[in-house]
Amino acid sequence: MPDITLNDGMKALEAAFAKARSLNIVVGVSVVDARGDLVASARMDDSLWWWTESSRAKAMATVTYGGIPSGELTERAARPVAQTLLHMHQGRIAPQQGAVPIRKGGKLVGAIGTAGGTGQEDEDISAVGASAII
Amino acid sequence: MPDITLNDGMKALEAAFAKARSLNIVVGVSVVDARGDLVASARMDDSLWWWTESSRAKAMATVTYGGIPSGELTERAARPVAQTLLHMHQGRIAPQQGAVPIRKGGKLVGAIGTAGGTGQEDEDISAVGASAII
Amino acid sequence: MPDITLNDGMKALEAAFAKARSLNIVVGVSVVDARGDLVASARMDDSLWWWTESSRAKAMATVTYGGIPSGELTERAARPVAQTLLHMHQGRIAPQQGAVPIRKGGKLVGAIGTAGGTGQEDEDISAVGASAII
Amino acid sequence: MPDITLNDGMKALEAAFAKARSLNIVVGVSVVDARGDLVASARMDDSLWWWTESSRAKAMATVTYGGIPSGELTERAARPVAQTLLHMHQGRIAPQQGAVPIRKGGKLVGAIGTAGGTGQEDEDISAVGASAII
Structure with a gap:
């Protein structure tokens, strides 16, 4: 049963928010399943309202391309299929x-995707969240 | 500072999921702020994929109409402004x-909105979640 | 590995089209996976152009509600969550x-969904297609 | 009666999938008519879920521009009419x-459009599928 669970999602959020606090930044974090559907999402106090959305959209990109970190997908964003x-x-x-x-x-x-920091901070926070699973 | 916090959202989700487990049902639950933007959302294992979406959409309806439980809004759904x-x-x-x-x-x-049970179960779970705040 | 395969999809289409020919009607038929994503779809000669779309949309409804035949879902179509x-x-x-x-x-x-006949014919054709799998 | 038929579509899919297997890759393939409406579409096991969609969208581009291979259309993608x-x-x-x-x-x-390989592989597979017709 190697699927993502609610428990996985909540643990990942907690770890990600702890990492964000250690960096003294405020973020939104989202966890999606392999199809891109939302498992868990939340944003810290003083987040911009759309950071749950953008953290989720980054996570969606990663699973859409079969598991590639979203930061490696940016050049594809302009391609016609990406527009589809x-x-x-x-x-x-x-x-x-x-x-x-x-x-x-x-x-x-x-x-797992994060929004609110720099791109690198966001990715680092997501990596901490991901490593809290398993 | 009477705003909703990340801690509020997480406590509400936990209480709501505990209530769902006591009813032996599986649900998705979402908490939105007064503007309708997502604060926290998650779905239990074996949920249908869209229960985070529909729980959130119910919560959105409640704040959109200034705080009316979504179950009291159904008759308005067909009105032109509701369609807008x-x-x-x-x-x-x-x-x-x-x-x-x-x-x-x-x-x-x-x-707070819930999806996955009957309408009444969903509302009861949301009420438990809401009462966990404060 | 209880997932739907390309072979399943093609066998289901063939069986469905054979049934449609035996009824002397023309249809479009679509097979989707459990998430609603398209596995296989085609339409017979002289179909209306959108019968692949509508057969798919019926199949999508069935999996969206966890496996209920789309004909039992019609009354739900007007509900607000269905609009979502x-x-x-x-x-x-x-x-x-x-x-x-x-x-x-x-x-x-x-x-599996079918479009082009009466609702009952469509469902009968889909049932023949489904039984060709396994 | 020089129109595309269900038989054409199914033969094209079969030939395209056979070619993909010979290249040891996994793809989705779609055949559309001269209006761009779907005639037949399917994806191989282990495809990403959206390869039926993107193969179809490429085929749609080809007929939309009167029959130009989609690979020759990429520079037009940014033009205002293309955006329309x-x-x-x-x-x-x-x-x-x-x-x-x-x-x-x-x-x-x-x-006929293909998605899942490199652009050149996709085009080669589509060419094999197209040559199976007639």
């Missing part, structure tokens, strides 16, 4: 740095 | 039973 | 008779 | 390499 995906998801896919894949036993089970 | 709101939010507003307002010191600070 | 789903899927969900679930070992793995 | 078409079709048109026209007796009757 953007419309299919009503804009809710963002190939921009901040999300990393979540794997269990080597299998892609989802992704 | 439906399109403005790309369908992500559902005036259907399952969400209740969250207030602090009498002030509306957000709403 | 309609918008989330850009209109590509149709809770109208013609689709049935596909299960393997009791597990929902997808659905 | 993109919105008209809710993003479901992708002027990116992978689709070729289908002609009968010199007349454009449709297009």
Whole structure:
């Protein structure tokens, strides 16, 4: 049963928020399953209102491309097929740095994305969240 | 500072999921702020994929109408202005039973919505979640 | 590995089209996976252009509601949450008779939908297609 | 009667999937008619979920421009009229390499698109599928 669970999602959020606090920044974090559907999402106090959305959209990009960190997908964003995906998801896919894949036993089970810091901070926070799973 | 916090959102989710488990049902739960933007959302294992979406849409309906439980809004759904709101939010507003307002010191600070049970079960779970705040 | 395969999809289409020919009608047929994503779809000569779309939308409705034949979902179509789903899927969900679930070992793995005949004919054709799998 | 038929579509899919297997890759393939409406579409096991969508969007681009292989259309994607078409079709048109026209007796009757390989692999597979017709 290598699927992502509610418990996984909540643990990942907690670890990610702890990391953000240690960096003294405020973020939104989202965990999606391998199809891109939301498992868990939340944003810290004083976040901008859309950081749950953008953290989720980064995570969506990662699973859409089969598990590639969203920061490695940015050049693809301008391609016509990427535009197809953007419309299919009503804009809710963002190939921009901040999300990393979540794997269990080597299998892609989802992704976690962060928004609110620099791209690198966001990705680091997501990586901490992902490593809290398993 | 009567605003909804990340801590509020997480406590509400936990209480709501505990209530769902006591009813032996599986649900998605979402907490939004007074503007309708997502504070926290998650779904239990074996949920349908869209229960985070529909729980959120119910909560959105409640704050959109100034704090009315979503179950009291269903008859308005067919009105032209409700259709305007439906399109403005790309369908992500559902005036259907399952969400209740969250207030602090009498002030509306957000709403919590649940999806997965009957309308009454969803509303009961949301009420438990809301009462965990403050 | 109880997932739906390309071979399943093609066998289901063939069986469905054979049934349609025996009824002397022309249809479009679509097979989706458990998340509602397209596995296989085609339409017979002289179909209306959108019968691949509507057969798919019926199948999507069936899996969206966890495996209920689309003909049993029609009364839900007017509910606010159904409107949320309609918008989330850009209109590509149709809770109208013609689709049935596909299960393997009791597990929902997808659905098959048909468009072009009466609702009952469509459902009968889909049932023949589904029974060609496994 | 130089129109594309169900039989054409199914033969093209079979030939395209056989070619993909010979290249040891996994793809989705779609055949559309001269209007861009779907005739037949399917994806191989282990495809990403959206490869039916993107293969179709490439085929749509080819017929939309009167029969030009989608790989020759990429530079047009940024033009205002192309953006108009993109919105008209809710993003479901992708002027990116992978689709070729289908002609009968010199007349454009449709297009076939492939997604999942490199652009060149996708186009090669589509060409094999197209040559299986007639």
